[in-house]
Amino acid sequence: QVQLLESGGGLVQPGGSLRLSCAASGDTLSNYGMAWFRQPPGKERHFLVGMSRSGENSAVSDSVKGRFSMVGGNDKNVVYLQMDSLNPEDTAVYFCAVHGGRLLHTTPEMYTVWGQGTQVIVSS
Secondary structure, three states: OOEEEEEOOEEEOOOOOEEEEEEEEOOOHHHOEEEEEEEOOOOOOEEEEEEOOOOOOEEEOOOOOOOEEEEEOOOOOEEEEEEOOOOHHHOEEEEEEEEOOOOOOOOHHHOOEEOOOEEEEEOO
16 A cells, blocks of 8 residues: 655745655555645645646646646655745645546545645745
8 A cells, every 4th residue: 555745845935936745655656646735724625736647647726837836756756746936825734645546636535545744834
């Protein structure tokens, strides 16, 4: 069973950037469709960016399009969420999640494994 661990959250000033990490253990990320979600205080969790298992399909929420992107690195079992031009409305707990299906999903109910989340606060 894959396990996910997010890191990289913290306090950042408006207009700043932050890169969150999602590290997988127990299995290979390439076996899963993956997405980043966030949950602002008192609100529901919602989709930000995601990619299908094959990597052929991807999606970005309109709320973060042009500012957030999901990127990989040298370690194939780590995926990053690059966040630029942050504003206070981006304050939330950020989660990565995966599912074993073939399709790209944008609803949290379709994801079966979640990390514990990392807090991001955008404030001056």
